[in-house]
Amino acid sequence: MNSIDLEPAEDHGSVPAVYVHHQHPVPDPGIEEHIERYTDANPAAGRRVYAQVVGMLALVPVMAIAVIVIYFAVPRQASIRLGPLYANAMNVGLGVTGGLMVALIGFAAIQWAKQIMGDEESVDYRHPILSSREDREEFLSMVDDGVRQSNLGRRRLIGAALMGALGVVAAPAVVLLSDMGPYATPSRIRATLEKTVWAEGVRLVNDVTYTPIKASEIEIGQLVNGEPEVIAHMEGAAKIEAIAKAAIIVVRMDPKSIRIPASRKNWQVGGILAYSKICTHVGCPISLWERTTHHLLCPCHQSTFDLGDSGVVIFGPAARSLPQLPITVDSEGYLVARSDFTVPVGPSFFERDSRHDFKKGDN
Amino acid sequence: MARPADVTTAESSAVEAHEPTAPHRLSSAGAAAEWVDDRVGAARLGKGLIRKVFPDHWSFLLGEIALYSFIVLLLTGVFLTIWFKPSMAETQYDGSYQLLKGIPMSKAFASTLQLSFDVRGGLLLRQVHHWAAILFTAAAVVHMLRIFFTGAFRKPREINWLIGIGLLSLSLIEGFAGYSLPDDLLSGTGLRFVDGLIRSIPLVGTWIEFFVFAGQYPGTSIIPRLYMAHILLVPALLLGLVSAHLALVFYHKHTQYPGPGRTEQNVVGYPLFPVYMAKAGGFFFVVFGVLVLMGGLMQINPVWKFGPYTPNQVTAGSQPDWYMGWVEGAVRITPNWEWHLGHTTWSWNIFLPGVGLMGLLFTSLAAWPFVEAWITGDKREHHLLDRPRNAPTRTALGVAGMTCYAMFWIAGGNDIIATHFSLSLESITRFMRVAVFVAPVIAYHVTKRLCIWLQRRDQERVLHGSETGVLIRTPEGGYYEPHEPITVDQAFVLTQHDEMDVLDATEGANANGLPPRDGVVVSKRRAALSRWFLADNLAKPTREELEHAHDHGSSAALTSGSDHD
Numbered sequence: 001m002n003s004i005d006l007e008p009a010e011d012h013g014s015v016p017a018v019y020v021h022h023q024h025p026v027p028d029p030g031i032e033e034h035i036e037r038y039t040d041a042n043p044a045a046g047r048r049v050y051a052q053v054v055g056m057l058a059l060v061p062v063m064a065i066a067v068i069v070i071y072f073a074v075p076r077q078a079s080i081r082l083g084p085l086y087a088n089a090m091n092v093g094l095g096v097t098g099g100l101m102v103a104l105i106g107f108a109a110i111q112w113a114k115q116i117m118g119d120e121e122s123v124d125y126r127h128p129i130l131s132s133r134e135d136r137e138e139f140l141s142m143v144d145d146g147v148r149q150s151n152l153g154r155r156r157l158i159g160a161a162l163m164g165a166l167g168v169v170a171a172p173a174v175v176l177l178s179d180m181g182p183y184a185t186p187s188r189i190r191a192t193l194e195k196t197v198w199a200e201g202v203r204l205v206n207d208v209t210y211t212p213i214k215a216s217e218i219e220i221g222q223l224v225n226g227e228p229e230v231i232a233h234m235e236g237a238a239k240i241e242a243i244a245k246a247a248i249i250v251v252r253m254d255p256k257s258i259r260i261p262a263s264r265k266n267w268q269v270g271g272i273l274a275y276s277k278i279c280t281h282v283g284c285p286i287s288l289w290e291r292t293t294h295h296l297l298c299p300c301h302q303s304t305f306d307l308g309d310s311g312v313v314i315f316g317p318a319a320r321s322l323p324q325l326p327i328t329v330d331s332e333g334y335l336v337a338r339s340d341f342t343v344p345v346g347p348s349f350f351e352r353d354s355r356h357d358f359k360k361g362d363n
Numbered sequence: 364m365a366r367p368a369d370v371t372t373a374e375s376s377a378v379e380a381h382e383p384t385a386p387h388r389l390s391s392a393g394a395a396a397e398w399v400d401d402r403v404g405a406a407r408l409g410k411g412l413i414r415k416v417f418p419d420h421w422s423f424l425l426g427e428i429a430l431y432s433f434i435v436l437l438l439t440g441v442f443l444t445i446w447f448k449p450s451m452a453e454t455q456y457d458g459s460y461q462l463l464k465g466i467p468m469s470k471a472f473a474s475t476l477q478l479s480f481d482v483r484g485g486l487l488l489r490q491v492h493h494w495a496a497i498l499f500t501a502a503a504v505v506h507m508l509r510i511f512f513t514g515a516f517r518k519p520r521e522i523n524w525l526i527g528i529g530l531l532s533l534s535l536i537e538g539f540a541g542y543s544l545p546d547d548l549l550s551g552t553g554l555r556f557v558d559g560l561i562r563s564i565p566l567v568g569t570w571i572e573f574f575v576f577a578g579q580y581p582g583t584s585i586i587p588r589l590y591m592a593h594i595l596l597v598p599a600l601l602l603g604l605v606s607a608h609l610a611l612v613f614y615h616k617h618t619q620y621p622g623p624g625r626t627e628q629n630v631v632g633y634p635l636f637p638v639y640m641a642k643a644g645g646f647f648f649v650v651f652g653v654l655v656l657m658g659g660l661m662q663i664n665p666v667w668k669f670g671p672y673t674p675n676q677v678t679a680g681s682q683p684d685w686y687m688g689w690v691e692g693a694v695r696i697t698p699n700w701e702w703h704l705g706h707t708t709w710s711w712n713i714f715l716p717g718v719g720l721m722g723l724l725f726t727s728l729a730a731w732p733f734v735e736a737w738i739t740g741d742k743r744e745h746h747l748l749d750r751p752r753n754a755p756t757r758t759a760l761g762v763a764g765m766t767c768y769a770m771f772w773i774a775g776g777n778d779i780i781a782t783h784f785s786l787s788l789e790s791i792t793r794f795m796r797v798a799v800f801v802a803p804v805i806a807y808h809v810t811k812r813l814c815i816w817l818q819r820r821d822q823e824r825v826l827h828g829s830e831t832g833v834l835i836r837t838p839e840g841g842y843y844e845p846h847e848p849i850t851v852d853q854a855f856v857l858t859q860h861d862e863m864d865v866l867d868a869t870e871g872a873n874a875n876g877l878p879p880r881d882g883v884v885v886s887k888r889r890a891a892l893s894r895w896f897l898a899d900n901l902a903k904p905t906r907e908e909l910e911h912a913h914d915h916g917s918s919a920a921l922t923s924g925s926d927h928d
Contacts, residue, residue: 020741020743020861020862020863020864021861021862021863021864021903022861023862023903023905023906024855024858024859025825025858025903025904025905025906025908025909026825026851026854026855026857026858026859026909027855028623028624028626028855028859029623029624029851029852029855030623030624031623031624031625031631032622032623032624032852071483071484076459076480076481076483077459077480085660087660087662088486090483090484091486091487091490091658091659092659092660093659094484094487094659095487095490095655095656095657095658095659095660096656096659096660098487098655098659099652099653099654099655099656099657099658099659100652100656101652102648102651102652102655103648103649103651103652103653103655103656104648104652105645105648105652106644106645106646106647106648106649106650106651106652107645107648107649108645109641109642109644109645109648110641110642110645110646110649112641112645113637113638113641113642113645114642117637117638117641118638119633119638121631121632121633122414122416122631122632122633122634123416123624123629123630123631124415124416124616124629124630125628125629125630126616126627126628126629126630126746128744129519129615129744177574180574180575180577181573181574181575181576181577181578182573182577182578183570183573184569184570184572184573188573189569192578192579193569193579207675225675227675235453236452236453236583237451237453237581237582237583240581240673240674241579241580241581241582243673243674243675244579244580244581244674244675247674247675277675278674281559281699281712281713282555282556282558282559282560282694282713283555283556283558283559283580284552284555284556284677284681285674285675285676285677287676287677287679288679299677299678299679299680299681299778300552300556300677300681301691301694301695302695302777302778302788302792303699313699315789315792316695316699316792317694317695317696317697317698317699317712317713318699318712319699319700319701319710319712320701347558347559347562347563347710347713348562348563348701348708348710348713349562349563349568349569349572349708350562350564350565350566350567350568350569350707350708350709351569351706351707351708352707352708353705353706353707353708354701354703354708355703
């Protein structure tokens, strides 16, 4: 009984690679006997299911009419309030009636199949998927005939030339896609990814009202979302592209409670510092400011930067400090940039030279 | 010449005596049916198909849910394209949603608002479309798990498994493209993430970024391009692969769970016409109907609350759709590894969790059927499904994989967990960094032990019957629990599976003293893997053991097979 058989090769056509125990301690009892359903045995139950199926199908046109009536009769902006449900009336009406209309067809069909259609199980027989030996041989001989007819045997170069030709066709097809975008040449990268609209003398403005930010109006602990003033005169895609790199946050901290490295002494105005708002991880605009710890947290992936220490990373997946924008005040007391950012803002890219980013402990 | 049609000859069937037969029910449509058959031979094609047998099981409905959601996506998607404008050109909103009136936004976002507020039924179909996308990916994933745990990917179905992996990866791309189209604040944040992901690819990242976005982020081309991919390129590929997937299911005939009379050579169930047409067709309408109800009653992606995209705004608690959550989590918890070599930056902190992890998942899924077949040396066709407990190592690996996925997924909500449970974000992140490695190992061992415990319980039931929970006191004062015998059908299900021998390294003899099979060299490593995969299985009881057990515990003898209560 506990014998070890090899799978019979003719059953599966290939040589088995494994010893399989085919002992069946309990012999196959065969397919279960069919048991009559309640709906078959009890005529009343059968009639009930019949009525259910027809009833469900009869409700479908009712629902369809309801959908059409709701579509035309319910005002578009009307709302519906039912306990916790507060929603657009047409949307709820169309959804409920339309959903029931469709689902009822399904429930009727399934009820019909499960309760009324004959439920004797049928058996199909499987045949091995692989072709028989004869089929394989016949096919191979047909291939041979074809190859002979093509004369490829004697004129081999046609085959090679055809394959080569087909392969070469792919090259123009790929080249046709070259105009999908500009080439990322070093000069273009310098002109795009590594440059923002900030420049010497550009005023910092509030990002909603575009009013210039006066140094005297920022209090300690306050954070202002800023933009360069030039943005106000831009439009459309150019504006969005500019914002995507030039967005900043302006914070004022008590100069005594923060560390300002010697190289950045004149990048700030009395504890007012400006940093890029674009995370150095994947580029989300950073917005969660903890004024007591000077920490700035990115809401996307929780990289945390210390604005009291030149924007170094203190937690999370970002690898580089937030770039700081050197600022000063103009003659009217408004904050202005001293220059563009000194390093590229935003997420890393391969060609980025990241050796000059501020690292913790730099001076 | 006389017209031939009028000539009757002795051979003509018209003069033969006929039993009068009832006309076939199709004969009322006879002319049309004949017209079709004359041209395509419909009867010859159809006779092989319409009574094709499909086995019944609830778990076979999972793939159907995915298929039907896909059909709903196609139907609702066509409706949405009538109004949606895939343009990033700026416009001032002038629709009926008062809170955004006069705000500059892209035409894509404005037309999404128009669909939601001004087109009757537009919001419903938008929401049905979004729910269907979520259900589609969810059903596809659970369907894949069912295939994995029951071993339905084994020969001859490996190709269909690969098609399924292709479908799953394409559907993630499709879902993400659709999520990005409305150009609201949330979808724009998602695009920004993808931009960072693309940039992180070593050597060519910046080139790809410039090609995808037609310049620097965000540009004006990405939404029209994603639109093309979302409504044409990817759906066409999906449709082709879905067709091939179904055709192969048809051609191979569906797998079935083990049971009395179910063998590797047959398929037991109900015929396509009428039972499966009614059941599967009906189920399509049920899935469709439930999705419409969801669209009517459950809000999804209220883009008007997020507002138009601008690169300097973001909402705290931004989350992708569920199927990207695990990548999001991986990106959140990966430490900030970045190389700064010379003039270059290598962003492993983004590339590894983003591009690398997705590649790893899909590669290991695609490879598994071949890896398992190599480990076991099993080259047989399989049409009877495994009960997951009978392949404990595979089941444990699957659960470990699910656990790892779940850990990444949970990490994708670390901020939500921190705020809801007042926990430290840093601690959760550090915990998850460890959990993604440790939790799968624990899950693996627990699952494997559970499977073997289930095998032991099966054996117990076969040999001694089921526990009854009844304690009987004998006149002598002893206690025992009588066991209820199980039916022959049940006992057969518990014992029908094949047992494979561990492969032995070709140097040295087989455990059964048989010589190594000709021509096949089994390395020591492969033998070790085979031992890992198979050796912990509990041996089935032999017929002698069964008879012996039944002789001693008379109450546990098997009852007749026809007993089905």
